[in-house]
Amino acid sequence: MRPDLVLAQGTDTALRAAPIAVDGHTMGPDSLLRYLQIKVHHLIQERSWHSIRVVGGYDRQAAISQHEKTGKPFNFERPTAEVHGHDLMIKAFPGNDYVHHYALIIATYLAMTGRPADTVTYQLPETALCRAAVEPIDLDLASDLVIVGWGLQYLAPAGGVWRRGPGYAWQRAVVHGRRVVYLGFRHSIWGDVAGRVVTRLAELGARDVVYVGKVGALSPEIEPNAWLATGNESLVGGDPVEWDDFFGDFAAAQTGVHTGVHVTSPSILLEDRDWLSEHAEHAFVDPEIGPMGAAARQAGIRFGYLHVISNNLARHYPADLSNERHSDVIRRRALLVDHIRDIIANRLAIRPT
Numbered sequence: 001m002r003p004d005l006v007l008a009q010g011t012d013t014a015l016r017a018a019p020i021a022v023d024g025h026t027m028g029p030d031s032l033l034r035y036l037q038i039k040v041h042h043l044i045q046e047r048s049w050h051s052i053r054v055v056g057g058y059d060r061q062a063a064i065s066q067h068e069k070t071g072k073p074f075n076f077e078r079p080t081a082e083v084h085g086h087d088l089m090i091k092a093f094p095g096n097d098y099v100h101h102y103a104l105i106i107a108t109y110l111a112m113t114g115r116p117a118d119t120v121t122y123q124l125p126e127t128a129l130c131r132a133a134v135e136p137i138d139l140d141l142a143s144d145l146v147i148v149g150w151g152l153q154y155l156a157p158a159g160g161v162w163r164r165g166p167g168y169a170w171q172r173a174v175v176h177g178r179r180v181v182y183l184g185f186r187h188s189i190w191g192d193v194a195g196r197v198v199t200r201l202a203e204l205g206a207r208d209v210v211y212v213g214k215v216g217a218l219s220p221e222i223e224p225n226a227w228l229a230t231g232n233e234s235l236v237g238g239d240p241v242e243w244d245d246f247f248g249d250f251a252a253a254q255t256g257v258h259t260g261v262h263v264t265s266p267s268i269l270l271e272d273r274d275w276l277s278e279h280a281e282h283a284f285v286d287p288e289i290g291p292m293g294a295a296a297r298q299a300g301i302r303f304g305y306l307h308v309i310s311n312n313l314a315r316h317y318p319a320d321l322s323n324e325r326h327s328d329v330i331r332r333r334a335l336l337v338d339h340i341r342d343i344i345a346n347r348l349a350i351r352p353t
Contacts, residue, residue, distance in 0.1 A: 013120040014053065017103035019111035023060030024272040026313040027320060029112070034322035035268075036109040042066040043081050043088060044106060048115060050086040054079070054103040056125025058133060058167065058187060060290075069325075072183035073153050073162070073169065094125040094133040097191025097287055101267035108269055130192070134200045136166040139181065142205035145246075146181045147344070148197065149212040150191075151337045155344070156182040176349040181206075192268050195291030202299035208246045211292055212340055215262070215284040215307045218276065220315035225332040227258050228339060229307045234262040234290035235282065243293040246304030251345050254338060258309065260285065264290030268321065276313050285313065306343060308336045 001283035022029050038044070042065055044052065069076045079092040079102055092102045103122035110117040147155060152171075156162075160171045161184075171182045189197050198209050215229045230252055232245035240261075252259035260283025265271055271285065279285070289305050296303030310333075311320045319329050 013123050014102075015103075015124070016053070016350060017054070017100075017107040017116070017120040019108040019117045019124050020104065020269050020272065022108070022112060024049055024274065025269070026044050026131055026271050026273060026276055027268075027322070028316070031320050031322040032108075033112050035320075036105055036112065037103050038067055038322075039078070039102075039104075040109045041079065041081050041090060043083070044109070046091075049088045049119060052088045052090060052106060052120045052292070054090040054092055054099050054122040056099050056108065056123075056129055056133075057091035058093050059062055059091045062091055067095040074186060075150060075188055077167075078279070093187045093190070093193060094142070095189075095191055095196075095329035096124050096130070096252065097266040098188060098193060099124055101190060101269065101287070104267050104269040108200075115259070126162065130196060132194070137168060137183075137197070137200050137204070138165065139170060139202060141181060143207050144179045144181045144205070145208040145210065145348070146183055146201050146206045147210045148185075148194075148201075150214060151181045151340070152184040152332075154334070154337045155212065155341050178348045180348075189288065191264075191287040192291050194288035195295040198292045198295035198303065199299060202301050206301060208302045208304070209296060210246055211288065211305045211307075212305050213286065213288065213305070214310035214339075215286045215289070216321075217258075217281060217309045217312045218263070218282055218285060218314055220312065222258060222309055222312055224309055224311050224317050224319045225329055225336065226341075227256055227309045228254075228336060229258050229260075229262075229284045229309050230305060231259045231262055231283065232293070232304075235279070236264045236290035236294055242269045242291055242303045243297045243299065246302040247306070247343075247347055250350075251304070251306055251343055254339075254343055256305075256336075257343075262286070262289050262305075264288075264289050271313060280314065280334075284312055285307070291297045294350045306340050308333055308340075321340070 107117040107120040
């Protein structure tokens with residue numbers, strides 16, 4: 001059994017979050033620590049706690065992390081904290097992958113900063129809670145293309161009106177005669193959460209879902225922030241999952257776009273050198289694409305992804321997940337977002353849907 005899945009002492013439902021072996025991680029210790037420092041709640045960085053438990057719960061009334069990014073309309077909310085004397089409860093948006101991932105972040109950060117990590121446990125949320133967390137999405141999406149994810153404020157038409165719901169915002173447009181809804185979330189839709197979002201969108205009438213985000217490359221020659229990624233297959237739990245691709249062969253045929261088999265990983269912390277060796281023949285990695293593709297296939301709708309390649313696990317490049325706020329990274333990604341917008345529009349223009 002993996003050490004991070006051992007039952008915590010004296011509990012029936014809490015799992016121990018063991019820190020990873022830092023020396024074997026693909027990011028390297030310096031970049032990894034910088035990555036953790038921008039993710040860990042400030043109350044954990046400022047003082048020690050007798051215990052830290054990560055649970056599923058979307059609670060913006062609890063203590064908000066001072067490390068949340070400012071000036072972003074989407075994906076800026078991070079897990080919140082609730083103080084119980086000398087104990088801390090961390091509330092992450094309900095999803096197994098996200099709760100586990102954030103617990104690994106905390107435990108590894110504590111270990112890297114010389115503090116006890118055996119105080120960290122996590123409790124996976126019940127399935128009913130995970131499903132209920134996405135039910136507030138309530139839009140009429142009959143036959144629409146829904147574009148979900150990152151960079152939406154630049155993909156949507158300039159001057160459009162964003163309307164707000166609980167934890168999300170959306171904008172409607174017509175692109176080459178096709179109704180399009182741009183849907184962004186303030187919180188993270190990490191891993192299995194993203195799959196449940198697709199299921200919910202299909203229930204609301206969506207016919208196609210496109211996910212725009214960021215992936216890591218597994219081939220050493222691919223420079224970060226210079227290419228896009230697409231495809232129609234992912235390894236999920238080691239099993240291949242294919243879906244009816246919204247883009248067909250169109251996106252892969254465009255300049256500056258790589259295609260290949262994606263690998264679904266529930267946490268960046270688990271992507272060490274052994275993991276990379278096991279998956280080196282594949283193309284990309286992220287937590288969401290596989291669950292979203294599987295959910296779309298089950299719902300009988302089309303799904304496509306078109307992502308910025310943000311980092312490379314197989315070779316060191318100056319840009320990685322620890323310095324995404326650097327001005328040169330932002331500039332280069334802005335050009336790629338323009339390319340994504342053009343590819344989606346051209347796909348709608350030249351191929352009947």
